[in-house]
Amino acid sequence: MATTTIFEKQEWDTLHKNGPFPLKRMYVTRLEGRASIPSSTDRYNDAAVEIQRIIKDCADQNEGFRAYGSRWSMSSIAHQKDNVHQNNLMNLDLNIFPQDLHALSSYNAGNLFFFECGNTIKEISQKLEEHGKSLKTTGASNGQTIAGCISTGVHGSALNVGSVQDYIVGLNIITGPSPADNVYLERHTKPGLTNAFAEKINAKVIRNDELFNAALVGLGSFGFIHGIVLEAEDLYLLKRYVRKINKNLAMKLSNTMDFKNSEFKIAGETDSQGNPLTPYHFKVFINPYTDDSEYVVEAMYKKPYQLPYPDPFTTIEKSIYKDLIYLLISISEKFPNSIPWFIKRLEKSVLPNVNEETIGTLYETFWDAAYQGPAFAMSIGVDHSDSEKALNILTKMTKKDGPIPGIFAMRFVKQSEATLAFTKFPITCMIEIDGIIWSGSNKLISMEEYSTRMLEVLKNNNIPFTIHWGKISDWAFPDLATHMFGNKVEQWKALRGSLLSKKMQQVFSNKFLDTLKLSDIQEDSDPDLIASLL
Template sequence: MPNGTSPSERSFFRPKTMETGRHESYEQAVEGEYVFRIDRGGQSPFDTYNEATKELQGIIRACLEDNKSSRAHGSLWSLSTVAVTNGRLIDNTALRLAFEVPSAIADPAYAGDTAKLRFVECGNSVAALNDYLFANGLSIKGCGSNNGQTIAGALSTGTHGGAYRFGAMQEMVVGLHLVTGPDRHVYLERKSAPVMLPAFAQSIGAEFIQDDTLFNAALVSLGSFGIIHGIMIETRNLFALNAVRFRHPYNDRLKAAIAACDPTMIPLPAEAEAIPRNNPYHFEIFFNPNEGTPPSDAIVLVMYEADYDPATYVAPAWNAGEPGLGASGLDIMGALVGRIPSPLNKLAVPLLNTQVNQEFSPYFKKAIIRDLFRGEKTLGRTLACGVGMPLARAIEAMEIAFKIYEDASVVLPLILSHRFVKGTKALLGFTRFETTAVLEMDAVNTPETRAFFNKVWEALDAAGIPFTLHWGKYSAFLTPDRVRDRYGDSTVDQWLASRERLLENVAVRQIFNNEFTARVGLAN
């Protein structure tokens, strides 16, 4: 049994030899993982939270004593190896507490509404957080295309969602509780945006730090800043979304809407044309390249904010075995695995297109975030890549992807899409452009798929299109030089220096390195 484990603790060590992740996109040899048991309410929630902090510190101490690398993980939703290591994993999915924040320990200078602040433990899935907030008449501000990720994992990799005037999921975070060594843990905020008084940090036994650079570095940390235990988030009142998915010709009008990032330029189908369009929320364009390169039609998904009325609201019906209404291309690929032949050839294209059309059927629904962005059902090996770029290069980039697919000699189950997201302050947030257009490439995981992704990256680079890659998705293109080229030497150096300041010592930094961060030049 590794050091630091005993039957009296809430956590235990479970030997295992291999981790594959939810989407079977990688295989990682491991020694095993520490797992937390579900809290059974034996003590007050805050005491339970603080005891978990001590256990997390004990796990770090054990890894140091045994000279083993460590990595905290949630739902293992990532398609890259960012969340794993060849040593010991820490499964935090049972750490699911959530707290209201007493206004008496909020900073009087806080610009928001303290009643809407929540302090949530790292293992809460987005789905669990949605349910908790719903019971309080509240909502998260932004969400990815589904709700299976843990909140800590989603923000650590920059999960972007599609709230294009709000930003990626990390934008709702205003405080972080980081376990940064066996004898150190910190509560971190921006100095320019104070939220809590020192008394809050004292209540969890943490060192209180207000520093913009440190916070912006830790916000998208790739799991390298220790263990995120607690997250202070800003929520909002429940609101509804009028969501419309429909086909529209891929013509100059649609291209103009993409170039302007303005969904109001696209006419809605007759059944939805009367909805108010003064408050757009989500804008996404899907393409099936097996219908043409480019196809004559795109699949458009737009959402407009609307009032939420609890007296009349009825959640739309959903079969939990199907992609949710806010499904991404990856959700669709997961649903198609097992229903289409492999390998594909041109004779199978009509069947593939029929299946895609069924999964992307038109709809007009009014729903809250909790009921729109729901868990995908992955049935096999899928792969996805998210390429962030300036809005002005979005159409050019998509046309490059079309051309590469046209020239390919294989038929791929593949969806290409654009999602649009407001830029982030996080130092290594991949949505770093003022308005980031995210070219999504979603497919079944095959050598041909990976070759296609690589050709697109190379062609975008050759065209001089500046781009970043989603840390939690396939990103084999990244090297230390390319990371520095895309984020800038100063930004990368600030991130690395912040990591040095926050982690307790050199030995702790070493155990929170992994092969992924070493490969991209972020393991100092």
């Protein structure tokens, strides 16, 4: 049987040292070995029984329980003051065959894969490559677990793809301690697998678009996500260019996303009429303290997979434009270990010139995180048509109320169907501020004050916004969830309250949800809300 080790704790922290947070116990579950249980499906089901045993123990003690993956989130979303479960050792994958496809499924069985919750993006990418397949998109790196990615809405900058949750086909969620508390969710308008497949993992099938979309970005509160069915695609290459372009052009592209009629043209990246192609990925880097006439942009174009191609790592591993925090840390290393001194230098630093080109798979392009030390990251989502206005407001506030030891970037993501996805706009511009953790003083605004000011200035200027669930923010900002998502909040809570018993609603809550008023116990569940519609 799967075995669990319990560690008595006083505190727990994120990968980037954004805590510490109080904790009583940490659970780590190891799967039974193949020698004892040869079948991967049987090992998977055995692990489910063990997780349900832990849930029962926590519930019997009137304590909370929360799963976490790689501790990548900088907010406290993955924290629970009583009990947390580390998922990293739960990394099975189950085969899906053509006979496992639902009769009404429009999917290609060769593109569907079942992964246990603890598989990281890196592990999944390696397993998919063995089949000649790739993920459709990832975040900026590959260390997050798949369950953590979808629960918090991890995104890249894929203009026509969306976020990680947007290629998920099915969710296997453990909703309580009883054998019946094991469900397999899909959309009823786009079924994936047969009832027989769900029966193999001892799960009850519910095909219901609204329930699926609510649970998709479920913030860890719809139960224990045990398994995920995702849709991959054939391996492809990404041709990556990093260039400096005119600031006004960068802003026009951000506001319009009209690449075809723009002056942004890269040799070889045009259509048969010579018009610029829309890139797969587009990102803009901004130093808010300098009035640069040019911004650094990163554009990637999708190419058919073919061998050979040049080794991308020789360039990528040296690139300071791998991600925003690595760029900031690279700049900071040049200066003494003093936040005020660093900010003074940042105010005079122009982003380094660059003319990079690489080609590689998605897995190779978004490689291991270059920096995993203490850091902060804030990320605001706005409609791309508001991107320039929002950026100007935030940079103006940063210079007036700051300065802070951080710099900006913008990424652009296709709209998600998930109920509480922060990528809710037709094309969402994620305005990111990454940097070095700092403390406030009489000369320096605190990180907490700065987080609040960001939300205040956007609200005061009537710019609709969302916040990345896994990043730092003022999560206690008045009526924040409702301001961001309107009546979808009550819909989400009603669906959660209908799927989970009142006891399990308490077990799968935490302070993060309490702060956002998302954990209210729903006294009257509605079975019609969670009925299978196919």
